[in-house]
Amino acid sequence: LKTAEQTPLTAFYAGKLFLEAGLPPGxxxxxxxFGATAxxxxxxxxxxxxxxxxxxxxxxxxxxGLAANSNLKPVTLELGGKSPFIVFEDADIDKxxxxxxxxxxxxxxxxxxxxxxxxxxxxxxxxxxEKSKARALKRVVGDPFRKGIEQGPQIDLKQFEKVxxxxxxxxxxxxxxECGGDQIGDKGYFIQPTVFSNVKDDMLIAxxxxxxxxxxxxxxxxxxxxxxxxxxxxxxxAAGVFTKNLDTANRVSRALKAxxxxxxxxxxxxAAIPFGGYxxxxxxxxxxxxxxxxxxxxxxxxxxxxxxxxx
Numbered sequence: 001l002k003t004a005e006q007t008p009l010t011a012f013y014a015g016k017l018f019l020e021a022g023l024p025p026g027x028x029x030x031x032x033x034f035g036a037t038a039x040x041x042x043x044x045x046x047x048x049x050x051x052x053x054x055x056x057x058x059x060x061x062x063x064x065g066l067a068a069n070s071n072l073k074p075v076t077l078e079l080g081g082k083s084p085f086i087v088f089e090d091a092d093i094d095k096x097x098x099x100x101x102x103x104x105x106x107x108x109x110x111x112x113x114x115x116x117x118x119x120x121x122x123x124x125x126x127x128x129x130e131k132s133k134a135r136a137l138k139r140v141v142g143d144p145f146r147k148g149i150e151q152g153p154q155i156d157l158k159q160f161e162k163v164x165x166x167x168x169x170x171x172x173x174x175x176x177x178e179c180g181g182d183q184i185g186d187k188g189y190f191i192q193p194t195v196f197s198n199v200k201d202d203m204l205i206a207x208x209x210x211x212x213x214x215x216x217x218x219x220x221x222x223x224x225x226x227x228x229x230x231x232x233x234x235x236x237x238a239a240g241v242f243t244k245n246l247d248t249a250n251r252v253s254r255a256l257k258a259x260x261x262x263x264x265x266x267x268x269x270x271a272a273i274p275f276g277g278y279x280x281x282x283x284x285x286x287x288x289x290x291x292x293x294x295x296x297x298x299x300x301x302x303x304x305x306x307x308x309x310x311x
Contacts, residue, residue, distance in 0.1 A: 001030045002039055004055070006155045008032040035059060044070045050295055054078040054112070056209075057235075057280045076284025076294045078112065078276055080209040081237030084230035085115030085266070086220075086252065088243035089123040095264075096242045097131040100215070103240060103266040105139065105193055108151055109213040110159070112281075113238035115266060117206055118217045119226050125219045129197045132217060133178040136193040141184055153189040154212060160189035163212030170196050170205040175216070201229055209235070223248060227255045236278030240266045259285070 003011040015030045031038050039059075042048055043066035050073055053063050057079040067073045085103055087096045103115030120128045144152030154160040160183075167181050180194030191213055199206050199216040206216050220226040230239065239258040243249050253261040259277045262268060269275070274290035276282055284294050 001028065002042055003030065003032055005032070005034050035062075039063070040066060043067055046071050049073055051075045052078075052284070052286075052294070056080055057282075060282060074294065076276075076286075077282035078284075078286060079237075079280060079282040080235055081112050081114065081277065081281050082117055082207065082209055082233050082235045083113055083115050083238040083240070083258065084226075084233075084256070085118045085240040086226055086230060086242065087118070087120045087124065087128060088241075088245070088248060089121040090244045091124070091242040091264075092244070093124055093127060093131065097128060097135055099240070099242070099266050101132065101135045101139075104215045105136075105151060105213050106267065108154055108191075109163075110155060110211050111267075113260065113267065114211075115238075115240050116210065116214075116216065117230070117233075118215060119220050119230065120217055122219050122221050125217075129178060129195075129217055132215065133195050136179050136195045136215065139193040141190055141193070151190075151193065151213060154191060155189075157189060159211065160191065163191055163210060163214065166205055166208065166210045166212070167191075167194055167214060170199070170203065170214070170216070173200075173203045173205070175199045175203060175205065180213070201232065207233070223252065227252060231255075231257045234280040237276075237281035238262070 001011055011030050015028055018028050019025065043051060043063045051063060051067055053060055053075065060077040060079045064075055067075045085100050100115060100118050106114065139150050140148055141151040142149045154163060171177055175196040176198040178195040178197050180192035182192050184190035184192055194214045195217065196205060196215065197217045199218045205214060206218065220229065236257045236259065238260040239256045240262045241249055241252045242264055249263045253263060257278045259281065260275055272288040274285040275287050276285040285291060
């Protein structure tokens, strides 16, 4: 296991727990370092027979190239996303607002399957925007080790600056800044929970993976339109569909090009439910037998018989 260079300590602690649980020494090996050195060494090493990577799409491409140029090791990738969160006019609006808030702001927005494109039907759009703004304004930001805190800082200065650039881009492209949009305090990488309305599909905040606490709310008018717009992205990791109509739920969930579709819920996981992406969100699946298959090889053994039984 090679950790992200920003977060080595959690993996080391997990390794300690594995040893306490009885895992023999040497079975799990944890490497800490930067991608260009430690990561590249693992990806290109001839004695490494399989790779699984979780991270950005750009880094995933680099890893595929390194694997191809070494021993053609198989690689499974869980990469970026720009997941649609679709709210139809018959949805429970209060529940949808809360789940859309959770889907986007969880872990400071640093979540690969974040519902970062919130599509809302025009009949309930204004109500949804107002309630989403009110919910974001109530979000408690601060020291994540303190009780009652909902949002901590971004992981580092680089990510903080990236998110702030996207917020500036949203403002400059004439999306409506409903709330947030600024740093909190002058110490640490805390960003105000930010909500944009009147977002258009061609804006950067609706196209790129921001990986931060920035909610973009888009308006749609019918099912065919929102399916088309939801699929017009290079990503395809996850999606959410909120409606009381079973036919709508079935139709949209089948039409969306995403590895996981949640209906009237979001971020619901289980060890047996496959997780992974379409398109630039990666290949292969995690969890259960779907994950184990990535680590297995099929072998055919043919043995000659001196006198076959059928003769």
